[in-house]
Amino acid sequence: MDNVDLKLFNKIEALNPDINTCMACGLCTATCTAGNFTDMSFRKIILMLQRGKDKEAIELVKKCMMCGKCMMICSRGINTRNILLSITRIYNEEQNI
Amino acid sequence: MRPIFDPFVLPFVISMTFVLLYCIIGMIRIIFQLPKEDRRKFLRSLIYPKSALKNFRDLVNDCLFHTKIWKRKPLLGYMHMSIALGWFMIIIVGHFESITFSPLRGLEVPFMQKMMSNLYLPIFFRYFAIEELSLKAQIFSFLMDFFLLMIISGIFIAVVKKKKPKKVGMKRVTKFGIKEDMVRLSLWTIFPLRFLAESSIANIAGGSFLTKYLGFELVFGGNYNETLSMVFWWLYSIDLAIFMTLLPFSRYMHIPAEALLILLRNAGLKTTEPRKGYAVAEIYSCPSCGLCIDVCPMSEVKDNYKNTAVYFIRNIRKGKRRRDVKNMTEKCLMCGKCIEVCPLGIESLNIKIAQRKKTYYKIKSDFSYLERLQDYKTTRPQDDLSAHSQKTLYFAGCMSHLTPKITRSMTKIFKLANENFEFLDADGSICCGRPMMLTGKINEAKALIAKNTELIKKSGAKKLVLSCPICYKVFKEEYQLDGIEILHHTQYINELIENDKLNIDRSDKRYAYHDPCELGRAFGIYDEPRNVIDNIGLLTQGKSDRDMSACCGGSIGSLTMSMEERDEITKNTIKDLTLNQPDEIVTACPLCLKTFARLSPIEVKDIAEIVVEGLEG
């Protein structure tokens, strides 16, 4: 963790303060429409970004269909869709870690 | 002998020339900004007799009579009609009058001067005219006075509206700066000044009940004072000049812009770029009347009224920083109430979507995983039915999987109706693409649409029943499912009831029905659910329903709205729905259902659910 650069994550955090309220219950992943076909997991994306594993996270983000089911079910009321959109805006695919 | 020219007409003539040039150049620019295909479509529509007739009808109805405002707020409708129609008639009748009784009749005047005089004569006719007593002349002056009175009465209501908006049925009105206030003041004073100017000279120029008898005799006491009269004519001209000069930079630009918008709309054009072409015509057509403020669900949250359509459009027009506009765009719930209430029918949602499309996303979606998918794992239809009847597909949608009561009820209804049905996404769906579309990522949405289309067509069904209005909208608008009938389950159930395929016991339970935005406003599906409920129990009236039904607060149209803000909207909508003490709230959208259920004091059910209850009870 000492070499992890969280500059981009901090930007996401500033735009979506609710990102830190995740309690990792796994509802979003379990219910995920894309998760039915892939390893997409919103919960993991957040965790990966927090731990500096940007590349892995971006691979997952790409699979999202934006359906909003995770937002509908999240027990902490996190605006998951906007967080995902913010990630696709702020992070870069060619990110080097 | 009266003069045929006076310098006081100059301010008007100059400003009028400016405004005309400005509008013509603006119009040409807009037309050139249109995509090529659209431009051709537009020009063609001007020539075709059928569309030309529609253009004419709409121009008269919307620009002059303002029928759309009449329907919602009669007093405001009268106000607009009296000013617009009155002014228009004064110009038309004025022209005829000035041609018929031109002071230049019989005079040897150079051709150019004659032409130039047409610029100001109809406007300032009385200053140059001498009273004529023929019946024809009297009829003209009567008409001119009549329309002048009509305008003044409209301005009177406008003043009341400004001071006490509640009197004309508005809670909130748009807030304006000093510039707009000045333009408005100049508009309000044009016609009172005209009245004074024309009255002051009525002993020479003649007039009718208003200018001659009321104006000259009563206001001026029957005395003619040349200096005083000149002052009024100058003021009248200067006032007109102020108004005309500021018009392009004020909300009154909607007067010329609306005419163009109607023509463009009738040509079947839609916004594709947020700040070009059609959108510009829409943006300039916004009169900032603020009718959208009161109806916007966002107004429920303090300060969020600043995100309503009128302010959004104004910010685009002012060329505000892109970030501000973007933020406003992303807050909107996309419920469409503002469009419904807009007297000009400005489709601000399309501008917002076009703006969202502009957002640059560095990471692109990758749906290659869908290619591997060969077929939906469906629940197979009953074998005894599949042989002899057309297959019906049931597509519940992502969200309906969180509301098993809807899917269970629908399955039951299909079975009771002896339908040869297949639950396509029983094991999970591919998203319909609408949520993606709402984020502005159209190409990504198209990928989802293509995959679903492929799988649905493969099934060979002739009918597709959907449970989610979000899906319904995109299926209806974007899917090319030739030959497959697309129904939302409210429509499907209503058909069954009308064909006596379901026997429902009617109870005396009271239901309030909530129109989901994407079923009601988007497709006008208002009567089907009401008809269904009428067969089950009693339908109670909410505070506002049908096209004025409020968003549940859960809409995926908004990207950035927080849960706290959404909750305020939800609470307010529930309050509206429970106005007449219903026992239950009924809706037809899994997202609305879930959103309401969280905060509602009474039970919230889907329409399919109460149908099944009616069958069993």
Next chain:
Amino acid sequence: MNEYRILIIGGGPAGMETAYQLKNLGLNPVIIERNDKLGGHLAQWDRLFPSSDSAETLLEKLKDQTKDIEKKLNAKISNITKEGNIFHVTLSNGIKYDAAAIVICTGFDLFKAEKKQEYGYGIYNNVITNAELEDYFKTHNDKRIDEPKRIGFVHCVGSRDVKVNNTYCSKVCCATALKQACEIKDEFPYADVYCFYMDLRMFGKGYEDLYLKAQKDFDIKCVRGRVCEVSENIEGKLVIKAEDTLLGTPMKMTLDLLVLMCGMEKSKSSNEIQKMLNINNNEDGFIETRDNFSGLNLTKEKGVFVAGACTSPKTLPDTIAEARAAAMEVFNYLKVNGQPSLVQ
């Protein structure tokens, strides 16, 4: 003894224990209970965590302690007025009391499981609640529980969930789930039992031992992940979806029986009384106490006290301890205020 009474609203464990202690202190309590018997939720329960002791034994003890105390069963409070420090209370059956103090012990309601539609309670036959399972343990009469091979327990139903407006932890469900899991495994030794939890909150005396026992002796499998959807397959079996968050993969599982661990909500029966006494709810929807430390039995109204689960989710030992503390608070209050009921 004299005419001023101490009114105990609610005849559950909290009310019974408070009444007993007040009587020991020389006061004259009366228990007002809306049902036809004392005991509250305790009377519905079979055995108690962590040690699986009989609920009936505890209930009998509490009943025995209160046998000489006046009780009004099937009674509701229809009106309360305050005059000086005295409450004039009228019951629905017309009986009137003049009370020097009121102790609210209205307890909790179990979360209504049908509010979480995605869990399918009331839709699928084999989805039951913790209370229903407890009733089965008592009566062995529930057709839905028929030799289940695979059983799931869903923790936190109606707790820690903003989507049902209950953001708090209900405190007792984790231990109850493991207790019930062990018990049902005892009944059906060949069944696989899974507990779907978010955090196992095993904070009390003997709870961790219960956890260990469940793992070691009963082979209960704990899966860290919240169940998101329940559906039914063609054979009519339940299919649940959750994420196995420790493995980081979504999981689907077929079950024969699903037990929903419904959490606690403040009992709606206290709403009317709160209105009469002008007492608010706290942010969790329970009755507001004067503070979170030393004023847990006090409300902002002088002479109105609270005990038990009406102020927050509580275990039975917590409730009984609080009931005793409430009795002490009442006694001190009357002493300081020179109430007539103390002047014998």
